Amino acid sequence: MAQQLIDQFAARLPADRRAAVYQSTKTTHEKRTAMLFDQFAEPHRLRALAGGIKQHVLENLDTLLPAVEAKLQANGAQVHWAATAEAACAAVLRIMQARGATKLVKAKTMVSEEIALEHFLAAHGIEALETDLGEFIVQLDHDRPSHIVRPIIHKNRREIAQSFERHGLGAYDDDPQTITRRARQFLRQKYLQADVGLTGANFVSVESGRLVLVTNEGNSRFSLAAPKCHIALVGIEKLVPRDRDLGLLLNLLARSATAQQLTVYTEFITGPKAATQPDGPEELHVIFVDNGRTDVLASECRAILRCIRCGACMNVCPVYRQASGHAYRSVYPGPVGAVLSPLLAGKKFPELADLPKASSLCGACHEVCPVDIPIPDLLLRLRDQGKRAGAPLAAAGTPPMGAWALLASQPAAWKAALLGGKIINYLPTKLLPVPPLRAWEKSRTLPEWRGGEFRRWLRHRTTP
Amino acid sequence: MLNAERKPVTGKRVQLMATCLCDAFYDDVARATVEVLEHAGCTIDFPEGQTCCGQPALNGGDWAAARKVVRHTVRTFAGEDPVILPSGSCAAMLFHGAPLAFEHEPDLAAVEALGRRTWELLDFLVNGLGLTSWPGRYDARIALHRACHARGTGSLPAALTLLRSIRGVEVVEFGELEQCCGFGGTFSVAFPHISQAMGDLKLEHIRAARPDLLASVDMSCLMHLSGRAAHEGQPIKIRHVAQILRDALASA
Amino acid sequence: MSSDRDTILAGVRAALAPLAARAPLPDWDRDLVRVRTLQPAADPWARFAARLTAVNGTPLTAVADLVALLEKNQWRRGYCDPALWPQFQGAFPAHFTVETAFDRTRVDDYDFGLTAAAGAIAETGTLILTDRGTSSRLAALAPWVHIAVLRREQIYADISAALAALPDDPNVIWVTGPSKTADVEGILIEGVHGPGVQVALLQ
Known part of the structure; x- marks a missing residue:
């Protein structure tokens, strides 16, 4: 096989x-389960409700998308649409070029991975630096994330320390605390130099047009505190109908992802920074991305x-x-x-x-x-x-089912096979033309074939 | 619940689907199923033309082949009586998997109708017939594997209810109950490495609890785990829950 | 860009057209997400302080305690919201250097940032900051210690209550404990990009 x-x-x-x-x-799974079931009386009901809310969103995107667009625009955001990965990359580039921007810091967004944005921007002379610690390490190594919440779940501290040393981030030291401090020092300068902060959005409320971002490290916050322009790449499916629905979804998201009651930073963004606020973006661009959705x-x-x-x-x-x-x-x-x-x-x-x-x-x-x-x-x-x-x-590896289905829909042939199968008790499976049996026996023993025995017993027993 | 819409049980006539594994390998499990149902007062009809539920083809991705087998099963189990299977997996095929594969077929209604009267054995005894305990004695420390296809159904709680009511039975806990044994039908041969690793982890957890035997409401999981254990030269004792119930009756 | 908009919306309409019915929006009772393991607390601050402590945050009720904490760790250079400084000035010893404008060219010169909270959530130990109420996003983020000044009446019971009262502000952020990561081998490290010490000071 x-x-x-x-x-x-x-x-x-x-x-x-x-x-x-x-x-x-x-x-993580065990902590998540303990937390959900200790803290809530009906976790499965919560999951069903949250699923219902999101399914409602999907099946009403035709009205919800224009509604949220209008809300975002009223809030002062500029809304863009990208049907494809190429269009999404081009939209980011266009926004940056219009501002004369050359440096971008990126808080974790799966959509940007999906559209291979970093590669595209590099070809246009734009540095797009990952700021999530795990994503940053992945980027240093030209590696790829292997988990959507824990991008470097596949790496150990020794590999990371070696990589930091190679990239001039300090002499070899594999203490996770040291690794984190070094990234902190390096990245905060990058935030301050960046022209644009790029994020995803975990949710977008149709009711208020609020973009909701969650992180634990604070990298999205820093990306929205230092740079003067915010671009959010948002899959068209990310909408939620009402602000209050976030109460359900945020509670479930943090517990399901990392067994936290709430993510450390949960940010609600309706537009460019307030006039009285010295820090943060003067422009907010939301790019709705389809890319196959x-x-x-x-x-x-x-x-x-x-x-x-x-x-x-x-x-x-x-x-x-x-x-x-x-x-x-x-x-x-x-x-x-x-x-x-x-x-x-x-x-x-x-x-x-x-x-x-x-x-x-x-x-x-x-x-x-x-x-x-x-x-x-x-x-x-x-x-x-x-x-x-x-x-x-x-x-690959799946036996053809057509012949089997034929057998299993003809009772006489089936009964004959039940009796004939006894041959496997006497012949080594390697002599039998049945690849799945051989594959099975490489690492497991087959039980004794007793085809037809139950039917014989049933026929001959004295019914009570 | 995966099988929320069920036809209420009114009489005690049932149809038995032995399942292909019991037909081919585990005849005593089918016998025990008959004896347990009869002890519960049921009259059993065994349609001779029965073969398989069709699950291997559904899971293998060959839905056309699966539908062929399901249609045969629908014809074979005509009537209104509950259909009882000593397998959570095959039962789930009939009440959940088959309707999925028939969504766009003209005979969907017939498939769904069969699904509504299909029961896994333990689920039927407790949630169909209303049993809350089982007589007799059975002296054993039992590890009950949580067969995956009993997820989202009443089978596991039902099995625990009856097992715990039997004198002498001690149900022992073990780690990572929610994890699969690694069988998964053709998965076990297309993914031999992962399947084996899953089986070994499961066996490790079970052995750490030092049970006298491993029980399940599905022989497929038990076939995989015992087959793996025997291959490694450390055989384990397996029993379908029906066998335990039947054997307990001997001392009732 | 408008063509992409049209393409997407046409695609969405075409995808949904065959549906016989659309899934309704379920309603749900916010009591369902109330944490049942927490006993009702008479004092919202007590509940908040306990939950903040559970996420390694630091609840304080006296300015003197804050100063002692900063002094003990030699965190003597900081930023204070100019609107708050008059009331705190007297409590800080003379050897502290406290600025009321945050200079982004010297982010590492600040050990602490003291700003106003717009609210808090008792059930989660969360501080709520807003653009209009928090004098500087950077000052509340870049220094190792962030102190948010909070009044008792600003504390919401839970997430649902805080969502129902989301301020009309372009940026609202909920901060639940110090910045943290478990990216390296699942080991918890605090102070990644944001504060390693998150203080809530009851006013």
């Missing part, structure tokens, strides 16, 4: 890296757009824990990524069609999702899509 790409990646993963990912995700909205997997990027699904996922984020070959790893990445790939779907196979369909991701996304159902839909598209990556 062919081994799936993600399994091959997992098999090659160094043991210490796997152990680090496993331990860290397990700890309307296609996802049109698909039967639209519920994946409810995602609030907490990472709880990857923390609980046994496959993610064994394989780590880079195994998914895309910006969004883990269960949510296994659905979202192939969908956002558009025409390149076949290149990521194996991702939906990377699940035992255990349902743990659905059980922890703060917006109640039925991830296993969506994975199943994409498996069907992969099969219909004839994607070889999806097919």
